[in-house]
Amino acid sequence: MTMTATKVKSRSLLGIKELDPSEIVDILNRTAYWESQKDKLTPVLNSHFVANMFFENSTRTRFSFEMAEKRLGVQVLNFSAAASSVEKGESIYDTVRTLESMGIDAGVVRLKPAGVLQQLAEKVQIPLINAGDGNNEHPTQALLDMYTMRKTFGELKGLTVSIIGDIMHSRVARSNLWGLSKMGANVQFCAPDNMKAPELEAHASYVSMEEALKADVVMMLRVQLERHATGILKSAEEYRKQFGLTEERAAGLSKNTIIMHPAPVNRNVEIDDAVVESSQSRIFPQMSNGVPVRMAVMERALSH
Ligand code: CP
Numbered sequence: 452m453t454m455t456a457t458k459v460k461s462r463s464l465l466g467i468k469e470l471d472p473s474e475i476v477d478i479l480n481r482t483a484y485w486e487s488q489k490d491k492l493t494p495v496l497n498s499h500f501v502a503n504m505f506f507e508n509s510t511r512t513r514f515s516f517e518m519a520e521k522r523l524g525v526q527v528l529n530f531s532a533a534a535s536s537v538e539k540g541e542s543i544y545d546t547v548r549t550l551e552s553m554g555i556d557a558g559v560v561r562l563k564p565a566g567v568l569q570q571l572a573e574k575v576q577i578p579l580i581n582a583g584d585g586n587n588e589h590p591t592q593a594l595l596d597m598y599t600m601r602k603t604f605g606e607l608k609g610l611t612v613s614i615i616g617d618i619m620h621s622r623v624a625r626s627n628l629w630g631l632s633k634m635g636a637n638v639q640f641c642a643p644d645n646m647k648a649p650e651l652e653a654h655a656s657y658v659s660m661e662e663a664l665k666a667d668v669v670m671m672l673r674v675q676l677e678r679h680a681t682g683i684l685k686s687a688e689e690y691r692k693q694f695g696l697t698e699e700r701a702a703g704l705s706k707n708t709i710i711m712h713p714a715p716v717n718r719n720v721e722i723d724d725a726v727v728e729s730s731q732s733r734i735f736p737q738m739s740n741g742v743p744v745r746m747a748v749m750e751r752a753l754s755h
Pocket of ligand 1: 508509510511512513583592713714715
């Protein structure tokens with residue numbers, strides 16, 4: 452690999468798995484800096500062009516990247532597959548190469564399949580940021596989750612984090628597992644048998660719902676119906692009874708426990724409506740924290 456290719460690669464963010472703990476700390480510290488800025492607009496990156504390329508739907512990730520980019524003065528190109536030549540059969544690779552040929556300086560990419568982003572990053576000369584690829588990784592979500600935890604507890608080391616729900620289909624669970632483990636937190640999972648991820652069993656143990664609710668952080672996951680083979684979720688009501696954060700279960704949490712969820716939320720399935728905005732919930736603060744996190748990630752991608 453040439454020196455230039457190595458530099459481009461180090462400015463990409465394909466997954467938390469590839470980051471050192473010191474790089475995670477640097478991003479979180481830079482996030483705190485951006486969060487502390489009173490001015491909404493600090494156009495330090497105004498000569499840069501970034502394309503947000505979403506081949507799968509998004510609200511939070513897409514708009515918080517756009518917000519972050521605009522706050523830094525980046526010239527933003529928004530691409531959505533449904534309104535593009537992807538509909539005519541153009542490939543993901545040809546789409547990214549097209550925008551690269553036009554002169555973008557970095558790309559934010561969300562993809563349905565896992566593993567394709569890595570291959571793509573090896574073929575282009577610009578940094579790529581993973582905005583979620585299949586069930587593989589969602590690195591900026593894990594960074595904003597870790598930032599939210601660090602803001603509440605001061606540090607990540609020693610925290611117990613329970614990730615509850617559809618682990619099998621969750622890139623959020625995977626990125627948080629890699630990131631939190633690197634930072635010295637203890638991650639445990641709780642899931643129905645048909646939503647477990649067998650390949651992760653060497654990295655995190657499965658515990659009962661009762662045990663999971665004793666953690667410092669209770670992170671509920673969305674039941675990802677769009678990724679399910681038929682019949683995985685037999686009854687939403689039964690799921691809620693066994694694995695949902697119901698009002699009754701939330702009332703029994705320690706007062707210091709925080710409730711998280713990457714959203715979108717299936718209200719009254721994995722989490723009760725009344726719990727979503729309860730005093731212990733950090734669900735909307737997570738979304739707020741997504742903007743400075745993505746400012747830090749964008750700054751890292753575009754600094755030479
Ligand atoms: N948390 C998350 O990735 O949400 P979106 O799918 O809306 O981006």
